Amino acid sequence: MKKAIVLLLLTTIGSLAVMAEKADRASLKQIKRIEVLALDTINGYTSIYAYPDENLNDLFAQQMDSLYHSWYMQNSYDTSFFEAENESSDMASLPDSVYVQRLQSVDSFVDLSFNKTVKNFIDLYTQRRPQLTEAILGLSSFYFPMIEEKLDKYNLPQELKYMPIIESALNPTARSRANAVGLWQFMYGTGKMYKLEISTFVDDRRDPEKSSEAAAKYLNDLYQIYKNWHLVIAAYNCGPGNVNKAIRRAGGTKDYWAIYYYLPRETRGYVPAFIAAAYVMNFYQEHNLHPRYPDFPIVTDTIQVRNYVHFKQIAETLNVPMEELQSLNPQYRLDIIPAKAEKPYTLRLPLEKIAEFIDMEENVYALRRDEFFPNNEILVPKERGTTYVADVNGKDRIVYTVKSGDNLGYISSRFNVRINDLRYWNNIHRNLIRVGQKIVVYVPAGKGEQYAQSGSVRMTSQASSSAQVSTEGGFVYYTVRSGDSLWSIARRFPGVSNQDIMRLNNMSGNTIKPGQKLKIQPKS
Structure with a gap:
């Protein structure tokens, strides 16, 4: 009886959709209100029909295609399998009631509604891009345990782990046209707000564990605002400002489907794409999809590195392919770990290589040291442009107090150092400095006292090399x-x-x- 009611309801909603296509916005809102009232009368079935923009899932199709063309995919898979014939075409004609029943069977804190938009995204994953979906299934075996741990830490629904599928197709090196980066597609400002390091050598937005920690904090903060997971997911995509405006324009209602047409176009498809991802990750076998695992090791462990080291030193000493190190440690942008005793960094290795690294750590650091770090300094490779000095062993450290009229060009000329070095040493962006600001400068050993004799300069404890x-x-x-x-x-x-x-x-x-x-x- 319940199935008959559901099927009747789906038919009725479909008719309403045809009417809606010819209606003006006011009529559309009224139809949606009627749907909400009708659906609320059916116990256990709380989906709301959304009228799809036919091009919405094309945006996500392009995102999946960008994964295929990325360095990450080309180096993690034998991509010849993407040319295989579609094995799941025989599943194209499933009745809607099957999708509804399957979504209802998933134990989820987040409402997994079904509608035509969700169905379009399910078709995208299972019919239009099945091979890429199989690659995502394989990647999930590596990334989901890290993500689940962070969600559990903040007592968040585990199904939120499907969000990075929508954000980045589980590509930790993904970068959007708006310069959002990583699995969770953090913008620079949001990443900094949640304490992610973004520097010349390190971008924690590309670190699966650290970015997942930041994402969990962000999602938790959003839930304190909305108390509605659909709105939280939408706000993660387009920002709480856009969601708040959509709520106001919809008369104050806090219902995703009610504010659907007031959201930015790309965000309209975000929640349906999330629901479709949740469906596929739970029912991929019913669509003849099979995980295709990446070439890099799934079973890994981490170790703290306390001295700067190049991936090539690790690769050659431990006999680990460079591509493997890059895939396991995507946060290191230049294949250099800028670690120091007082600021260690994490290195992820295949499980069987951890003990070997511990035993041979000194050999790793010593391998062709002068070639990788001339004069005991970390240098950005010349082909990347300007050279940045990141390590200052053997140099005198002085502190300069900025005076009125100073700029970075003057300071760099006065102490005969590069402007880019000043930026790096002092974490300065856009050349902005202020009167009274303390600027750290590293000068050749023995020059510190000479500079300290002039105004606005003082030596620090590191400068006294004789001591x-x-x-x-x-x-x-x-x-x-x-x-x-x-x-x-x-x-x-x-x-x-x-x-x-x-x-x-x-x-x-x-x-x-x-x-x-x-x-x-x-x-x-």
């Missing part, structure tokens, strides 16, 4: 400076290793901090 080392009783005592690591300190004393320093100082780990005194016994 680094003292001797007593046959031992050398080294004072740790900012940027030091056990490896870089050991290099100063021939024959001394990291382990020698750790053993002599009763250290259980390799963590050190500026100002710490280390006892060292040079080898004769």
Whole structure:
């Protein structure tokens, strides 16, 4: 009986849709109100029909195609399988009642409504782009556990893990035309607001774990505003400002389908695309779809790196393909991990390589060190344009106080350093500085005191290179400076290793901090 009522209702709604195409906006709102009242009378079936813009799913089709053409896809898959014949064409004529029943069977906090727009997106995933959907299914086995952990941390519905399918097709290196980046497509400002690092070498928007943490926080904040998951999902896509305007224009109602035509065009398709993604991820087998797993390892683990290192050093020492390292660590934009003792970074490796890295860590850092980091500095590859100095070992650190009339060009000329270096050292964007601001400058060793004799400049503790080392009783005592690591300190004393320093100082780990005194016994 219930199925008969549902089918009758679907037929009635379909007739209303034909009427709506000829109606003006006022009439359309009235029809939608009638639908809401009718659907509310059917227990267990709360879907609302939305009148689809026929081109909406083309926007998402283009997004899926962009995944195919991306570096990530080309290096993670044998893409020849995309040319295979469509195996799921025999599933094209499923009755609507089947979709309704399947969506109702999914245990979900987010309402999984069914309508023609949702059906169009299901067809996109299962009929028009089935091979790419199979690639997404394979990628989900790697990314979903990371995402689920963050959603659980903030007590959010687990089905929100389907959002990155809509945002990026699970491509962590995706970049939109509006410069949104990563699995969750964070804009620069939103990423910074949620404490994601975005710098020359690192973009945490491309880090699956850190971006998922930020996304969970953002979704939680949005839910505190709307208390409605459809509106939260829409607001994530177009921003709460656009959703608030749509609510006001719809008379104050907080119902996604009621504000549907007041939302930006692309956002109208966002919730239906999300529902379709949830459907496909739960019922792909019924459409003869099969996960196609990426070439990079699914089973991985992470380790903290405390010295800067190039992917090529890791690849050659551990015999791991560069493409694999890049796929597992997409947040490092230039294949360089700019780690220091006081600021470690995470490296993800195949599980079986973790112990090998620990055993050979010193060899990894030492491999062709001068080639990758000349003068013990991190340099952006020349083919990327201007060179940025990121490490300042061996340099004097001075602090300059900005005066009226100063600009970065004047300061860089005064201290004979690059403007881009000043920006990097001080996290300056768009050349904006203010009177009284403290600007850190690194100058060649021994030049610090010379500059400090002029106005508005003072030396800092790092500049006194003569105070680094003292001797007593046959031992050398080294004072740790900012940027030091056990490896870089050991290099100063021939024959001394990291382990020698750790053993002599009763250290259980390799963590050190500026100002710490280390006892060292040079080898004769």
